[in-house]
Amino acid sequence: MNPVADFYRQQSRRAFLSNTGIAAGRMALATLLFPDWLKAAAPKPGCAHPPLPGLPHFAPRARRLIYLFMNGAPSQIDLWDYKPSLAPLFDTDLPDSIRQGQRLTTMTSNQKRFPIAPSIYKFARHGRCGTWVSELLPYTAQIVDDLAVIKTVHTEAINHDPAATYILTGNMVPGKPSIGAWLSYGLGSEADNLPAFVVMTPRWSAKRDAQALYQRLWGSGFLPSRHQGVALRSAGDPVLFLNNPPGVDASTRRTMLDGLAKLNGLAFEQSGDPEIRTRIAQYEMSFRMQTSIPELTDLAREPQAVLDLYGPEVTQPGTFAASALLARRLIERGVRVVQILHREWDQHDNLPRDLPLQCRDVDQACRGLILDLKQRGLLDETLVVWGGEFGRTVYCQGELSRTNYGRDHHPRCYTMWMAGAGIQPGVVYGETDDFSYNVVRDPVHIRDLNATLLHLMGIDHRRLTYSFQGLDQRLTGTEEANPVKGILA
């Protein structure tokens, strides 16, 4: 079946004439407004590609994004959202006036009662801004003066898969492009030998199995597939099959790729399928990555003082600390978006056993990353985001004791932080009620959060669109979303 022939068969004379007229008019207008528009349509080989015409919409504060995604939902009550007034309410029932008949997951909806489980962790004020931070994050606590902590992020999803898909692609239903893909599509890529969007999935320490991750969390959805995130493996070779097989040297590989590109070019002329172009570009990219990836992962020239910032695990490939250091090295090499998905923050039970382990994985490296970016003058141009897909409940899931408890999923409020380019440092934004259950002041929907990310990258979230299925699709969807002005510098 030949799609081009099909296309021509389906065109009536009348439809062709009217469509072409409109298209020609549009092209004429577009070339008037954006003289380089036609040129932009033909991608160069390699990975670098220019921004869309007309982008950025306004001068960006951030040139790059590092997204530290804590998959599984960190407990905001045990880390950031300090609620001392809960202590005397230990094991009392959550008032109905607070829960208001809210939808619960099937993991706790059959529970007879919802006993309040105050956090067993000590909180203290840190930094000149005096932000409350739990003892589980001793290193992050040292950098609160650089962070904007948002305590009122909220979402509608109550299970991991739709919630993570929602915050990272803007919709609970799979099939939409991820944040990184949108940014690569809109702002282009500067690096010629690395992808615009790189993903890492480091290992975790909590003693249980983690929720699965899905490629769609960094996928390109309906956008051209060259914009999808490229996931580096956490163990062994970062990119599989990148090295030449035995007996094949670089020039042989080059010759083979050139021949293959010619064949692919012929196929493209026949069918016009843009995916063929993507394929050609990706072969080219892999060839370049044969040299860029080994250089990227070679830490020999990193001074010991820098390695120490990230903590003792930094030299073990596949740890969060190693990924954080790689993230810095990636953005130094022109990568636009780096996303680290650290898994298993899903403490339904045994929270006091697992949460400290999870925190230990990321805490020192988060501080290390911020300080390292700062001393290099990169924090001023890089946006760093930390957080999960939703929060955790104030009430206990399962057995509650003085020393052990678990928490279920909680979409109505949770805490994230942002730092770096364009972010007002040392602020706490929003307030939750005494049970860390409902937002009292300054709610931030995850749509608002994504609108803020785009805003800082110089994009009006309403104007970065892609026409698909009859709708001008955008990361923030069709409902209202606004950048959170209160955390902008």
Add this chain to the structure above:
Amino acid sequence: MTSPPDLALFFGRFHPLLVHLPIGFLLLLAALELLGRWHRFRNATLANGCILAFTVPASILAATCGWMLSLGGNYDPQFLQWHKWTGVGTAVAATLAALLYAMGQSTFYRWVLALTVAVLTVASHLGGSLTHGKDYLTRYAPGPLRALLGGEDAPRTPGPAGSQTGAVAGRRAFADVVQPILAQYCVGCHGPEKQKAKLRLDTLEGMQAGGHGPAFLAGNSAKSTLIHRMTLPLADDNHMPPDGKPQPAAEEIKLLAWWIDAGAPADRKVGELNPPPDIRRLLDSRLGAPGPVAQVVAPKPLNDVLPQIDLLADELGIAISAIAQGEPWLQANASLPGPQFGDAELARLAPLAPNLRWLDLAGTSVTDAGLSAVASMRNLVRLHLEHTAVTDAGLAQLAGLDDLAYLNLYGTAVTDAALPHLRALPRLRQLYLWQTQVTPEAARAFAEERLDKAELQGWKAEIEQLQARIRGRQFTVEFGATNLTVSPTKVVDPL
């Protein structure tokens, strides 16, 4: 001369509306007559009698209204005279042509029609010159054509900014500051070609003579008609320039007011008038930065440099892109090719120099010699020089980058001796010196010195005012024995 009756002016103002009817009719007639000479279109002239029947009253009406409008004055008398008589001539000739047509004298009719169109052309051009100014048509014509047409070979607008160099203090207050502003916004209607309200603002004498009284009161801008009219609300009937015409910026009005307050001198220099700091800043930005060499380099329109952007980005292997839609500014990232990018490559960016705002040279092989190219990028705001071979001496060349706010020097060989060079960067706010020879003490001293104390003092006063206002909002209830004071819970901390 007695002023004309209002009714005459009322009808007179229909002249611009009506005048285009006979113009259209006459040109249509001429076109149809020409077309009719071609056998295939022999029927084209069938309706000409009818069209003539419209043309005659329309041209007489237009000429009458024009006459009434001319009674109001305010126009260059010589131009007006010529326009008046050619206009009347057009009406007369059109009537004559119609008569000849009615009498069946078709050959004579055609000759008279041709004559009518010729007179009409002259009359229309004169009318256009009266309304829009006599170089309206030729101002933007290509040079040789303009010379052919006899247009003045002058700069397009009396350039306010950057057209000349020279110390601001030495520039003439009236000729270099005031006149360009008036020329831009006022002289079109109050100048050599039109003198609305009998006012001319193109010369000092004209301003002193004024229309309804002098345009200014030397030494008192608040009582000067010029400033008063300009600062009225836009909706006010007396506001000048009238709603719909280009409006001067607040800064420009401020400059006019400053000159009036300084006594409205004819030929004093800016420096002699000793302008206060805010005026000084405005003057600097209009007349070019202070100092004999310094000048503001305006960015080129982005479309003009687009071909160079693509070419340079390709050849040098670097990323160059617009910073934001609708603005001329560019960012260039040369850190990706790394050491392969050196002084020679940097020098090739020269055509983009006035447009470059952000420049990333991190890890390139750029040296002190290459920084001379950076020095020509006068609009630079962010500059990455980390991990390059630049030294203290090279940084001296950065003086004059008045907008530079971000400078990254980490991982270079710079020492404490670099800091004095950086004093010349007035807007520098972020400086990165990790892994350099600069001592913490010197860096701290530099930062202290750069702290904008004056601005902080200003804020302090503002904060104190705010606190006073907050205290003013306290609410006190007297209970006799106890006195209850309710104040806002959070009081702003002082600095």
